[in-house]
Amino acid sequence: MKRIVHKHPLAIRWFHWINFPVLSIMIWSGMLIYWAYDPYKITIGDWTLVSFFPDWFYKALGWSRRLAEGMAWHFAFMWLFLLNGLLYIGYTFVSGEWRHLVPDRKAFREAIEVTLYDLGLRKTQPPFIKYNGAQKIAYFSIMLMGIGSALTGYAIYKPTQFYWLTALMGGYEMARLLHFALTIGFVLFFLIHIAQVIRAGWHNFQSMITGFEELKPNAPNRPNPTAAADRPTPTPPLKNGGGAIDPALS
Amino acid sequence: MNPTNQQNNEPHLPESDVAESAVRRRMIKSFGWFALASAVPFGVYSWIKSSPNLLGARKPLRRVLDVNETVARTYFSNANLVKTFPAEAAVKNARVNGFDGIRTPLPTDWKLQVDRAGDEPFLLTMDDIRSLPKHELIYDFKCVEGWSQIQHWGGARLSDFMAKYKLGTHSGNVPTPDNPDDLFKHVGMETPDKGYYVGVDMESALHPQTLLAYELNGQPINNQHGAPVRLIIPVKYGVKNLKRIGRIFFSDTRPRDFWTERGYDYYVGL
DSSP, X not given: OEEEEXXXXXXXXXXXXXXHHHHHHHHHHHHHHHHXXXXXXXXXXXXXXXXXXXXXXXXXXXXXXXXXXXXXXXXXXXXXXXXHHHHHHHHHHHHSTHHHHSOOHHHHHHHHHHHHHHTTSOSOOOOOSSSOHHHHHHHHHHHHHHHHHHHHHHHHHSTXXXXXXXXXXXXXXXHHHHHHHHHHHHHHHHHHHHHHHHHHOHHHHHHHHHSEEEOOTTOTTSOOSSOGGGSOOOOOOOXXXXXXXXXXXX | OOHHHHHHTOOOOOEEEEOHHHHHHHHHHHHHHHHHHHHHHHHHHHHHHHSOEETTEEHXXXXXXXXXXXXXXXXXXXXXXXXBOOGGGSOSSOOOOOOTTOSSOOOTTOOEEEOOTTSOOEEEOHHHHHTSOEEEEEEEEEOTTSOEEEEEEEEEEHHHHHHHTTOSBSSSSXXXXXXXXXXXXXXXXXXXXXXXXXXXXXXXXXXXXXXXXXEETTEEOOXXXXXXXXXXXXXXXXXGOOSSOOEEEEESSOOOOTTGGGTOOSOOBO
């Protein structure tokens, strides 16, 4: 017998993996659009720290002179991004999954401790149930960023018919800048996310596909907040026979 | 129970005891489904990429753009006005971004040709257009490329023009939104050399801020900006703001559109 912990509900796994190709299409097509007018840069005085983006960058990726194509993809796949995002948010709050996700007051202190632990400056990481403080902040922020992308996106898509939204987002030009900055945020999140998933290892990764993780009470990178005796009584296998536990992607 | 977590109300994750073989079976099944599902995005992508073009855009994407137009027209309202600014906010030198349709010299005998349903086309001069009430519009002109610029235009409302000459209706009466069946669905415009051409839906054409513009910053517009008269239609991207109007006509089918033929959305409504 093995003790398994049911980590990610089926719906969450679907939302997660649908979002990956859809958001990739949105970022790629967004870059094709951004190429046509790409004024953003980070400067210190007269010195340009980062330019979004130098010509060689577009050339290397073949992202030049494709505005019409970018707009067509962007305004088609935005609906999938919106729908998937709304279902995810709806599910998270209706199912109670938000209790694992929304950072509480101690999440911020915890996030610092987790960061110190990740950098090797602290021996132990604080106890957690599903996500540690840093993860809660990161994953909840990503949800807020998704909402921000949809709102700023609509503000630049229909600035006359939704003038109130455009005004709320700081005006047409500000909304476009925010929409772009959020995209950079998604890319940075993605890079850190991939690095952390690799660090956390196979057991953690596969749980986003299977939904469950084998419980290894003594695993150093998965501290148990409670003694085994305090754990809730194991639930019997959920599915009709065959020892099926959780319908994964079926 | 950890007291700090109790405060938080974060529940523990459910656990179960399962036979080792069942865990393995479950895992294989999950990964099998995952692999199958992974094929879907690749399939969708290659289906779109291999679809034929419909007016320069992949057919499935063009269809969605047309659905988007239908969606946008459900909430479009002529009461939603584009934001306006004081005259000082306007740039001194409005940006010139394209020369299609104005590369040839302006014909010395330029007149505006207007096609009426079931009637001979008639010709108008600038004096005819100037005789209509003049409106000033200082607004943020938005290019499909992403830039925008506050510009100061002056001219006659297209809706006033259509009312005066009883245009845009099947019956030949003055167009009113109260009788939408009588209205043609589209207004078409083209440059005298037919090098640039646009089609605009009737609601957007009748928007009170849509102008037949002949002044920029209080001066007659120059050739590069589309002298003697051009379309300024703030509810659309710049691509619909045709310069140097040579002909205006009305149609229930979409008039051909220069940038749509090059893969852009037809509606491009803001």
